[in-house]
Amino acid sequence: MVAVDPVRSRVRLRQADLDGARDRVARMGIRVVPGRLTGVSVTVANPAAVSARWAEVLGLAVPTEPSLELDNARVSFMAAGSGENGGLIEVELTRPGRKPVEALEIGQLVFRKADA
Numbered sequence: 001m002v003a004v005d006p007v008r009s010r011v012r013l014r015q016a017d018l019d020g021a022r023d024r025v026a027r028m029g030i031r032v033v034p035g036r037l038t039g040v041s042v043t044v045a046n047p048a049a050v051s052a053r054w055a056e057v058l059g060l061a062v063p064t065e066p067s068l069e070l071d072n073a074r075v076s077f078m079a080a081g082s083g084e085n086g087g088l089i090e091v092e093l094t095r096p097g098r099k100p101v102e103a104l105e106i107g108q109l110v111f112r113k114a115d116a
């Protein structure tokens with residue numbers, strides 16, 4: 001569950017939701033490795049308008065670049081190509097204590113390591 005704190009205007013996950021998700025993943029036999037999501041890149045029709053709208057929704061200042069700096073992550077909006085629907089194209093992760101992997105592409109989604 002994602003909740004928006006109207007006082008601090010921050011998106012956060014409740015610990016109980018994270019624990020429940022972790023338990024469900026473990027029951028499915030999926031190995032979870034430590035790490036943290038530090039950024040995503042999304043293609044959209046109008047990056048400036050989308051970033052401004054998300055900044056408004058999250059209570060952030062309207063950015064000069066089509067990206068949002070959150071507490072410990074960044075969301076970058078990029079122009080979708082002609083005839084493309086747009087969507088998530090890149091995920092940036094940190095993996096403390098693990099051998100770094102520069103990039104891994106699955107389908108059209110790229111996973112990149114973040115600078116620690």
